[in-house]
Amino acid sequence: MENREMICINCPLGCSLSVSIDGDNIKVSGNTCPRGEKYAIAEVTHPTRTLTTTVRVANRSGSFVAVKTKNPISKEKLFDAMRIVNAATVTAPVHAGDVIIADMLGESDLIATADKE
Amino acid sequence: MLSYDLVIVGGGPAGMAAAVSAHDNGTENILIIERDDSLGGILRQCIHNGFGLHRFGEELTGPEYAARYRKMVMERNIPFVCNTMVLSIEDTDNGKVVTAMNSDRGVFTLDAQAIVLAMGCRERPRGALNIPGTRPAGIYTAGTAQRYVNIKGMMPGKNIVILGSGDIGLIMARRMTLEGANVKAVCELMPYSGGLNRNIVQCLKDFNIPLLLSHTVAQIHGNERVTGVTIAEVDEKFRVIPEKSQYIECDTLLLSCGLLPENELTQAAGIDLDMITGGASVNQNRQTSKNGIFSAGNVLHVHDLVDYVSEEAELAGRSASEYIKRGAVDKKIVKTVSVGKAGGIRYTVPQRIDIYDENDDVKVYFRVGAVMNDVTLTVKADGEVVSGQKKRKMAPGEMEYAVVKKAVLDTMPDAIDIEIVK
Numbered sequence: 322m323e324n325r326e327m328i329c330i331n332c333p334l335g336c337s338l339s340v341s342i343d344g345d346n347i348k349v350s351g352n353t354c355p356r357g358e359k360y361a362i363a364e365v366t367h368p369t370r371t372l373t374t375t376v377r378v379a380n381r382s383g384s385f386v387a388v389k390t391k392n393p394i395s396k397e398k399l400f401d402a403m404r405i406v407n408a409a410t411v412t413a414p415v416h417a418g419d420v421i422i423a424d425m426l427g428e429s430d431l432i433a434t435a436d437k438e
Numbered sequence: 439m440l441s442y443d444l445v446i447v448g449g450g451p452a453g454m455a456a457a458v459s460a461h462d463n464g465t466e467n468i469l470i471i472e473r474d475d476s477l478g479g480i481l482r483q484c485i486h487n488g489f490g491l492h493r494f495g496e497e498l499t500g501p502e503y504a505a506r507y508r509k510m511v512m513e514r515n516i517p518f519v520c521n522t523m524v525l526s527i528e529d530t531d532n533g534k535v536v537t538a539m540n541s542d543r544g545v546f547t548l549d550a551q552a553i554v555l556a557m558g559c560r561e562r563p564r565g566a567l568n569i570p571g572t573r574p575a576g577i578y579t580a581g582t583a584q585r586y587v588n589i590k591g592m593m594p595g596k597n598i599v600i601l602g603s604g605d606i607g608l609i610m611a612r613r614m615t616l617e618g619a620n621v622k623a624v625c626e627l628m629p630y631s632g633g634l635n636r637n638i639v640q641c642l643k644d645f646n647i648p649l650l651l652s653h654t655v656a657q658i659h660g661n662e663r664v665t666g667v668t669i670a671e672v673d674e675k676f677r678v679i680p681e682k683s684q685y686i687e688c689d690t691l692l693l694s695c696g697l698l699p700e701n702e703l704t705q706a707a708g709i710d711l712d713m714i715t716g717g718a719s720v721n722q723n724r725q726t727s728k729n730g731i732f733s734a735g736n737v738l739h740v741h742d743l744v745d746y747v748s749e750e751a752e753l754a755g756r757s758a759s760e761y762i763k764r765g766a767v768d769k770k771i772v773k774t775v776s777v778g779k780a781g782g783i784r785y786t787v788p789q790r791i792d793i794y795d796e797n798d799d800v801k802v803y804f805r806v807g808a809v810m811n812d813v814t815l816t817v818k819a820d821g822e823v824v825s826g827q828k829k830r831k832m833a834p835g836e837m838e839y840a841v842v843k844k845a846v847l848d849t850m851p852d853a854i855d856i857e858i859v860k
Contacts, residue, residue, distance in 0.1 A: 328635045332491045335635030370640065373486045373499055374616060375588055385591040387485040387501050396644065403616050417505060434485065435501035 327364055329357045340365055369393035372402050376421055378437050379410040386415050387435045394428040402426055413437045441549040443467040443762045445536050446755075447524050447703065448556035450479020452735025454507035455748040456554040456755030461514045463759035469548065470511070470518035471538055477511065477518060478504035479558055480581070481744065483588045486609055488636070492745035503744060527553060527707040529728050533766075551766045552730040552758040555704055555718065556751060559697040559736040561606070567695055569601075571658030574665075580606040580694040587613055595690025599667050600624045601655045603631040603638075605742070607694025612641035621645070622686050625653040625669050627676055630809050632696070632835045634742065655691065656683055664689055697740045704733065714785040715739040721774070721792045722800040723757035724750065729768045732758050739787050739803070742837050746803075769794055772850060781813075781858030782806050784834070791854055797847035802856055803839045806832045814859045815840055819851035832858070 322343045329336040329352060338351045340361045349361040363369060371393045375385040394402060402425060411421050415437045422431040443465050446453045449472030457470050470477070481489070484500030491497055494506065511518065522540040534553055539545040561579040578586075578594050584606065586592045598619050600607045603626040611621045624642060629652050631638055642649050650669065656678045657668040670683035699717040710719045710727035717738040718726040724734050734754035735747040761768065771792045779786050786804045802817075809832070816826045817840050824846050832838055840856050 328639045330636040330640045332488070332497075332636070335639075337635075370644070371487050371497075372616075374613075375485065375591060377591060383590065385589065387499060387588065389485075389487060389499055399616065403618075407617075417502060434499040435482075435505070 325365060327361060329360050331356045331360050368396040370396050370399060372399055372406075372431075373434070374403065374406050376406060376431075376433075377410045378413050378415070381413050381437065384413075384437060386411060386413075386421075386433055386437045388421050388431050389434050390425065390429040391432050392429040394426065398426050398428065402431075406431065411437075439547055439549050441467075442469045443550070444469075444552050444554065444755075444758050445534075445548055445550040446470045446554045446556055447527070447536070448472065448479070448558055448735075448737070449474075449477040449518055449520070450556065450558050450735065451481060451504065451507060451744050451747050452558065452737070452751040452754075453477075453479070453554070453556035454504075454511050455751035456556055456732075456734055456758070457516045457518075458507065458510045458514065459752035459755035460554075460759040461516055461755075463756050465759040465762050468516050470516065471522050471524055471536070472518060472520045473523045475520050477508050477520070483581075483585050484609075485588045486613070489744050492743065493748055500744075507748070524703060527555075527703050527731070529707060529731065534730060551762050552732065554751070554754050554758050555701075555726070555731065555733040555737055556735050556754075557700045557703065557737040559699045559740055561693070562696045562698055564693060566698075567601075567693065569655055569658055571667075572660055574658070574660035574663050576660070576664035576690045577658065578690065578692055580604070580610045580692045583610055583690075583692050584613070587617060593617055593619065594692075595664075595688075596620065597622060597688040598690045598692060599655070599669070599686055599688045600692045600694060602626065602694035602696070603633050603649060604694040604696060605633040605637050607692060608633045608637040608641040610692055610694070611647050612645060615645045615647065619690075621647050622688055623648050623650055623653075623669065625650045625655060627652070627654045627672060628834075630833065630835075634835060654678065658691060659685075664691055667691055697736065699737045699740065701737060704737070707731070709733075712739075712785060712787075712789055715787065717787075719789040720787065721790050722788045722798075723760075723792075724754035724788070725757060725761075725768075730758070730761050730766055732761075739785065742835065746837065773852070775852060775854050777802055778818075778853060778855035779804065779857070780855060781860075782808060782810060783856060783858060786856060791842065791847065793847050793850055797844050799844050800842045800847065801839045802842060803837055804856060805834055805837055806858065807834060809833045810858065812860075816857050816859055817842055817846070818853075818855040818857060819846045819849065820853050821855075826859075829858075
């Protein structure tokens with residue numbers, strides 16, 4: 322059995338979580354909401370993060386649009402994702418919610434979070 | 439002269455929320471004045487997520503959060519002007535006068551029955567930190583670096599040291615790392631971080647960036663460009679310990695050393711300021727020392743979460759609207775008590791409570807001066823404890839509040855104190 326202490330990153334409360342791992346049996350305490358438990362289990366099995374960054378707008382000189390992965394992606398793929406995003410460009414107009422890269426790394430769509438007319 | 443019921447200075451999250459709530463409370467003749475080229479304030483460059491969990495029950499990025507409020511402003515056709523700087527606010531016998539300027543109209547004046555101050559805050563710059571050393575290029579506040587990276591797509595440097603562990607510094611540590619920079623260390627003068635726990639985890643630990651507590655930058659090196667910094671541990675009085683210093687080679691120093699409410703207009707208008715918050719001193723309706731002038735958001739006191747900025751600004755907007763409806767007069771006050779603080783509370787907002795014939799619950803927000811564990815947060819009226827709440831942990835980086843109940847205020851106490859008891 323293994324015990325781990327961690328801080329939940331779901332919201333700014335930052336609850337201190339205790340996780341005990343006994344094979345497939347994972348117990349979480351210290352969380353104040355169900356998302357804390359979900360986070361702790363993911364963190365010891367398959368940690369994920371939402372990536373937020375920017376993409377160059379090809380037809381607007383020196384202009385960038387903010388983007389995010391629609392769903393959290395594997396933590397270890399963050400830098401692979403950054404390489405893909407930084408090689409990509411987008412053509413304005415772009416609107417928040419538009420898919421910029423579909424099914425990136427087989428994990429999530431990359432979507433715009435701001436408008437660029 | 440143009441005449442408005444309500445003029446709102448600043449079109450960031452506070453200004454937009456104040457406008458929407460004043461409008462929804464029946465005030466339609468509103469003008470928002472914004473100095474940047476569009477509404478949204480600092481949220482426009484905060485492309486990371488984590489905004490809106492309290493307000494909208496979902497995790498939004500800064501631009502998405504701003505867009506929600508911008509949409510509410512647009513749907514209500516609330517007038518706003520951008521690229522316009524307010525130069526002064528005067529409270530005269532014939533009403534309130536706002537003087538502003540822009541490139542279309544030059545200098546112009548507006549009449550207002552009420553004003554909401556929502557100018558936000560700015561970062562503490564190097565000049566306010568007294569860091570010894572040369573004055574090379576490559577020293578930026580974290581927010582300036584954020585604007586370069588997120589809006590202009592430019593990297594301020596490759597090898598970075600960050601002084602201060604405020605949230606913007608932590609966020610930028612991750613952002614620069616993702617963009618290929620090498621963030622060598624985050625130094626924090628205090629023995630604890632001023633940033634949110636979640637940011638220490640997901641911005642530093644995720645990328646193995648060291649957080650050096652009780653450390654500061656003792657010297658900046660470089661002539662044309664930063665070539666390195668000497669960092670050092672500090673003692674309990676924040677004095678550098680020379681034996682515990684080391685040189686770090688870097689080309690960029692980012693500063694994330696606190697935010698200062700931007701109150702030049704407030705001060706020039708003769709409004710009383712709280713020396714600790716750096717913002718106006720207000721009652722529970724967020725009215726300043728001048729009737730009809732309200733203040734909300736980071737210009738009043740620096741918040742951790744934009745969600746609370748919106749909440750506070752809605753209160754200020756609603757209060758301004760009520761003031762206008764009463765014909766620009768204040769509600770009849772039975773007595774005013776200043777909120778006392780004890781047991782390690784640094785400041786409270788509001789600083790005073792106006793007690794009326796009919797009262798409402800009052801949320802008193804505060805920050806503590808040091809990390810505290812297992813304490814009781816009490817509210818006292820005339821020296822008697824009227825409510826208590828156990829707290830597992832309180833930290834300076836996290837704003838807390840205590841509620842003074844309507845029933846307590848209705849007893850017309852002469853003193854209200856918020857006290858933390860071990």
